[in-house]
Amino acid sequence: xxxxxxxxxxxxxxxxxxxxxxxxxxxxxxxxxxxxxxxxxxxxxxxxxxxxxxxxxxxxxxxxxxxxxxxxxxxxxxxxxxxxxxxxxxxxxxxxxxxxxxxxxxxxxxxxxxxxxxxxxxxxxxxxxxxxxxxxxxxxxxxxxxxxxxxxxxxxxxxxxxxxxxxxxxxxxxxxxxxxxxxxxxxxxxxxxxxxxxxxxxxxxxxxxxxxxxxxxxxxxxxxxxxxxxxxxxxxxxxxxxxxxxxxxxxxxxxxxxxxxxxxxxxxxxxxxxxxxxxxxxxxxxxxxxxxxxxxxxxxxxxxxxxxxxxxxxxxxxxxxxxxxxxxxxxxxxxxxxxxxxxxxxxxxxxxxxxxxxxxxxxxxxxxxxxxxxxxx
Amino acid sequence: xxxxxxxxxxxxxxxxxxxxxxxxxxxxxxxxxxxxxxxxxxxxxxxxxxxxxxxxxxxxxxxxxxxxxxxxxxxxxxxxxxxxxxxxxxxxxxxxxxxxxxxxxxxxxxxxxxxxxxxxxxxxxxxxxxxxxxxxxxxxxxxxxxxxxxxxxxxxxxxxxxxxxxxxxxxxxxxxxxxxxxxxxxxxxxxxxxxxxxxxxxxxxxxxxxxxxxxxxxxxxxxxxxxxxxxxxxxxxxxxxxxxxxxxxxxxxxxxxxxxxxxxxxxxxxxxxxxxxxxxxxxxxxxxxxxxxxxxxxxxxxxxxxxxxxxxxxxxxxxxxxxxxxxxxxxxxxxxxxxxxxxxxxxxxxxxxxxxxxxxxxxxxxxxxxxxxxxxxxxxxxxxxxxxxxxxxxxxxxxxxxxxxxxxxxxxxxxxxxxxxxxxxxx
Numbered sequence: 001x002x003x004x005x006x007x008x009x010x011x012x013x014x015x016x017x018x019x020x021x022x023x024x025x026x027x028x029x030x031x032x033x034x035x036x037x038x039x040x041x042x043x044x045x046x047x048x049x050x051x052x053x054x055x056x057x058x059x060x061x062x063x064x065x066x067x068x069x070x071x072x073x074x075x076x077x078x079x080x081x082x083x084x085x086x087x088x089x090x091x092x093x094x095x096x097x098x099x100x101x102x103x104x105x106x107x108x109x110x111x112x113x114x115x116x117x118x119x120x121x122x123x124x125x126x127x128x129x130x131x132x133x134x135x136x137x138x139x140x141x142x143x144x145x146x147x148x149x150x151x152x153x154x155x156x157x158x159x160x161x162x163x164x165x166x167x168x169x170x171x172x173x174x175x176x177x178x179x180x181x182x183x184x185x186x187x188x189x190x191x192x193x194x195x196x197x198x199x200x201x202x203x204x205x206x207x208x209x210x211x212x213x214x215x216x217x218x219x220x221x222x223x224x225x226x227x228x229x230x231x232x233x234x235x236x237x238x239x240x241x242x243x244x245x246x247x248x249x250x251x252x253x254x255x256x257x258x259x260x261x262x263x264x265x266x267x268x269x270x271x272x273x274x275x276x277x278x279x280x281x282x283x284x285x286x287x288x289x290x291x292x293x294x295x296x297x298x299x300x301x302x303x304x305x306x307x308x309x310x311x312x313x314x315x316x317x318x319x320x321x322x323x324x325x326x327x328x329x330x331x332x333x334x335x336x337x338x339x340x341x342x343x344x345x346x347x348x349x350x351x352x353x354x355x356x357x358x359x360x361x362x363x364x365x366x367x368x369x370x371x372x373x374x375x376x377x
Numbered sequence: 378x379x380x381x382x383x384x385x386x387x388x389x390x391x392x393x394x395x396x397x398x399x400x401x402x403x404x405x406x407x408x409x410x411x412x413x414x415x416x417x418x419x420x421x422x423x424x425x426x427x428x429x430x431x432x433x434x435x436x437x438x439x440x441x442x443x444x445x446x447x448x449x450x451x452x453x454x455x456x457x458x459x460x461x462x463x464x465x466x467x468x469x470x471x472x473x474x475x476x477x478x479x480x481x482x483x484x485x486x487x488x489x490x491x492x493x494x495x496x497x498x499x500x501x502x503x504x505x506x507x508x509x510x511x512x513x514x515x516x517x518x519x520x521x522x523x524x525x526x527x528x529x530x531x532x533x534x535x536x537x538x539x540x541x542x543x544x545x546x547x548x549x550x551x552x553x554x555x556x557x558x559x560x561x562x563x564x565x566x567x568x569x570x571x572x573x574x575x576x577x578x579x580x581x582x583x584x585x586x587x588x589x590x591x592x593x594x595x596x597x598x599x600x601x602x603x604x605x606x607x608x609x610x611x612x613x614x615x616x617x618x619x620x621x622x623x624x625x626x627x628x629x630x631x632x633x634x635x636x637x638x639x640x641x642x643x644x645x646x647x648x649x650x651x652x653x654x655x656x657x658x659x660x661x662x663x664x665x666x667x668x669x670x671x672x673x674x675x676x677x678x679x680x681x682x683x684x685x686x687x688x689x690x691x692x693x694x695x696x697x698x699x700x701x702x703x704x705x706x707x708x709x710x711x712x713x714x715x716x717x718x719x720x721x722x723x724x725x726x727x728x729x730x731x732x733x734x735x736x737x738x739x740x741x742x743x744x745x746x747x748x749x750x751x752x753x754x755x756x757x758x759x760x761x762x763x764x765x766x767x768x769x770x771x772x773x774x775x776x777x778x779x780x781x782x783x784x785x786x787x788x789x790x791x792x793x794x795x796x797x798x799x800x801x802x803x804x
Contacts, residue, residue: 008680009641010673010688028464035694050638054467054628059493063456066490070460073447076468078460096450119694180715181673181688183680186643225426225445226465226473232438234448243439244448292713299713370714 006187013151013177014039014081016184017107018047020155021079024194026105027053028078030067032060032086035119036175037109040081061086065093065106072102073233075224077159077196081107084126085116091133094168096235098138098258101211101220103162103169103197105155110174112364122175123364124288125340128347130170131317136255139262141169141269142317144287146177148184154314160195161269165262166219172316174339176289176367197222200229210242216257217264262318270320273312274327277302280309282377283328285349286337287313289367294337296370301377308377316345321352328353335376337361339368389415389422389441397436403559403584404434407506411476413565418474418572426461426475430454430483433513434506437478452487454479459490459499466500466625474572477503481521482511484542491542491579495551497624498576504568505542505579506559508586516589523608527593539608546579547616553578554616558601559585567614576623583612642677647800650682652792655708657717659739661730662779664692664701668730671779672703675787678797679707687715700733707792722748722786723762726769726778731755748790750782 018040021029029048031041048055054071058064061082068078082090087108097104110126112118130142141161143154155171162169200223202208208229211220220240223229232242239250262269273291275298286294291312298310311327313320328334334356336346343360350358361368361376390412396405415425422443429435431451438446449457458475465473484491484505494501510528511517518528518535521542525534546554553574557564559582571578583601590596596604602612622630658675662668669690679686687706693699704717723739725731731751734740735758743749743762751757753766767785769778780802787795 005645005683007643007645009643010676010680010686011641015641027468028460030460046638049632050636052632052635054463056463059489062453063459063490063493066453066456067460067463070447070457070462071464071468072460073457074461074464074469074473076464078464092450093453096453100447120691176689176715179689181676181690182712182715183676183684183686186641225447225461226423226469226471228423230423230443231445231447233446234438235450236448242446289715292715295713367714367716369716369718 006185008183008185010181011148011184012039012179012181013145013148013173014109014179015043016148016151017081017155017171017173018043020152021105021159022047024077024156024159025196026077026079026159028068028071028076029055030058030064030080031055032058032064032082034083034086036111036179037081037083037086037107039178040107040109044079061089062093065090065104068104069093069097069100069102072104073100073225075227077103077163079105079107081109083109083111084113084129087126087130094140095134097168098134098140099235100233101166101258102233103166105158105162105169105171107171107173109178110172120175121365122289122367123340124174124290124338125344125364126172127316127338127340127344130172138259139318141165141167141262141315142172143169143314144172144316145314146288146291146312148182149188150314151177153190156190156192156194163195163197164219165265166197166222167262172288174289199223202229209240211238211240211254213240213257216253216260219261266318267322269315269318270323271314272320272323273314275311276309276327277307279307281331282308282333282335283331284308284310284335284337284373284377285313285324287316287345290337290339293368293370294373297373297377300370300374306377319348324349324352328356331356333357333359335359335361335373337368337373339363389443391440391442394440396440398433399588401585401587402433403508403582404506406559407434407504407582407584408437408440410565411504411568414568414572417565417569420474424471424473426458426473428454428458428461428475428477430477430479430487432480432482432511434478434480452483452485453490454483455487455490455494455501455503458501459494459497462499462501463625466623467628470629475501476572477501479503479505481505481507481509481519485520485540488545491546492549495546495549495577495579498550498552498621500576500623500625502572502574503579505581506584507581508584508590510586510589512586512589516586523604528589539610541610543579543581543610543615551579552576552616552618552620555614556581556583556605556610556612558583558612560598570617574617575619576621644677644680646681646683648682648794648797650679650684650709650793652684652707652709655706655710655712656792657720658705658707658786659702659717659720659723659734660705660779660783661700661702661723661725661734663727663729663775664696664698666701666727666775666779667777668701668726668779669703671783672705674780674798674801675705675783677801678793681797681800682793684709685712687712689715700729702730702733719744720747722750722790724750724779724782724786725755726752726782727775728755731758734758748786750786752778
């Protein structure tokens with residue numbers, strides 16, 4: 001080191017997601033190539049093989065996530081990465097991870113859809129597909145970083161939440177965040193430690209129950225398959241012991257618990273970055289890559305003497321309802337900018353904002369520009 | 378707390394259990410034979426993970442109360458088992474044995490997972506219970522149904538010949554592959570050998586669904602073996618070799634001690650830049666001519682000057698042919714929006730690059746404040762910007778044209794000292 005000045009490196013969001021995963025203690029990655037997510041796959045292969053841990057190439061995305069879920073059942077923090085077409089294949093196994101309460105992190109780097117769409121074009125069009133993909137409508141925690149630094153931080157957070165909540169967590173970025181090289185301040189990388197699943201214990205004199213909880217919102221202590229305690233995992237409706245039971249009160253309690261454990265903690269999971277002005281009558285809301293155009297737009301507006309507040313939403317789901325409602329209290333107009341056709345996240349936020357004038361800034365094919373947001377202010 | 382290791386139970390299969398299957402169903406045989414096989418291996422129950430698929434055979438997990446059990450989605454059992462096995466063999470090496478119970482329906486929907494497990498030689502043992510149909514959902518025909526087989530979905534007889542999965546497994550380098558009848562007296566021995574095999578093993582057990590298969594088809598337990606041979610599906614142990622290490626062993630041998638990893642190139646400010654405001658520079662040329670690496674050198678030299686920078690690379694999907702373009706944004710301030718609306722300079726050194734920039738209408742919006750620096754072999758584009766042509770390709774060759782043009786631009790504009798660029802190029 002030549003001086004005390006901060007150290008920078010030219011990195012992509014994809015690389016920073018991988019490095020955040022390693023810092024989180026991820027020891028298993030299974031990947032399948034897809035633009036624009038392959039950068040995560042490449043870096044995870046390199047880093048995990050480098051430390052003697054396991055990075056493996058799967059024959060398709062279904063296998064990739066299934067390998068990860070299996071490895072996580074065995075007790076190891078696991079991750080995979082994909083884009084829209086691969087995500088469509090993973091949905092079955094994602095639901096399985098929800099039902100079996102197995103922690104796993106999935107990075108979804110969005111590209112233009114539908115179908116194979118535009119492999120090298122960014123988009124924010126998988127917001128609803130990512131969140132509302134389970135039968136029964138269970139909450140999938142979704143984090144949306146907008147910079148490489150946030151990619152690192154939210155990658156760690158995704159692991160923490162996944163481990164603590166025993167549930168799959170999605171890290172949702174897009175081609176622009178994932179593939180653009182940027183100067184990243186390495187001295188600013190979070191030094192925090194990611195959480196790890198606990199160790200399950202059997203109650204004295206009783207057998208271990210895989211899905212045991214007292215309160216409906218409690219997280220069942222995790223014991224790994226292949227460990228000293230007998231574990232019973234299943235993707236079918238089950239009681240707290242993991243045994244198939246139809247229309248059994250305990251089974252219904254388990255099904256409600258899967259949602260309640262997340263709903264109960266939603267305020268703690270709600271992460272936003274606020275930039276408020278007390279005189280502002282307009283609030284701009286955005287996330288991911290578009291939050292950066294928003295930042296520039298707000299800067300220009302303020303230089304022009306206008307008062308504008310803005311909010312970059314890092315936790316897309318569970319929706320940070322309290323923060324959004326509170327932020328909108330003093331304004332009459334809410335502008336919601338996102339790079340998709342119909343305003344997907346706007347459709348989720350609108351019911352929280354009765355009486356407000358809601359304006360969507362939407363576009364597909366290329367990034368929303370600061371001026372396109374400025375025009376809506 | 379009592380753990381399984383401290384108190385090894387005697388049994389694997391629940392003692393005196395009532396099988397949840399129809400009268401005469403082959404599944405009951407298979408599970409008793411599996412129990413016998415496990416006894417033969419002498420494995421402690423906590424060293425076994427039973428992974429069950431969807432279908433009648435998937436009910437088996439509840440019958441083995443001392444084993445770890447994982448009941449999965451349809452067809453995916455082998456993939457989950459592979460994940461469990463790989464993690465165990467590479468990260469833990471506890472010798473956990475994963476045994477998959479799957480039906481013929483699941484084997485077809487999960488064929489890819491079976492093929493890949495065989496190719497990798499994952500230490501997974503698959504017991505495929507082939508009763509020629511989907512029993513749990515009403516006896517529909519499967520990819521394993523014999524020709525002329527009558528089911529609710531082939532009421533006039535099946536016209537598609539059945540899959541010989543064992544042959545597929547042998548061709549996928551599956552090391553242990555066997556096809557047995559559920560009633561074979563030596564089935565337990567075969568299953569035990571499969572489990573003990575240090576790599577992928579599959580035992581297809583041919584059996585009858587008494588509920589759906591028997592009434593309308595001329596099949597009986599006694600004629601099953603002949604029926605299989607008649608359709609060309611050989612019986613017995615079809616492959617038993619240990620020619621290569623399991624995936625876990627091979628992986629540990631190769632990566633167990635780790636290996637060298639490329640680390641991020643950390644840079645600190647060493648120079649001062651004259652750049653006061655955000656600026657965008659586009660470099661364009663042909664794939665393989667180091668356009669993107671020249672752009673990277675520019676971005677890294679900006680870091681050496683304490684600037685913020687972003688770099689976007691673009692090329693056709695084929696990657697190795699056609700144009701190659703990089704957009705670099707430099708700024709003394711944090712960069713939010715990463716696209717370049719009005720570049721201060723376009724550097725273009727080949728026809729591919731020029732063609733693509735014209736397609737993107739990049740020259741049309743340039744103002745007289747912008748500069749175009751181009752190879753002198755290229756036609757001058759229509760633009761308000763200043764155009765300077767020089768023989769970059771002729772003088773320095775196609776692979777150095779971009780970086781030399783960049784160097785010229787830095788000398789001319791003075792935004793970054795050329796020494797910073799030279800330093801990033803040193804490594």
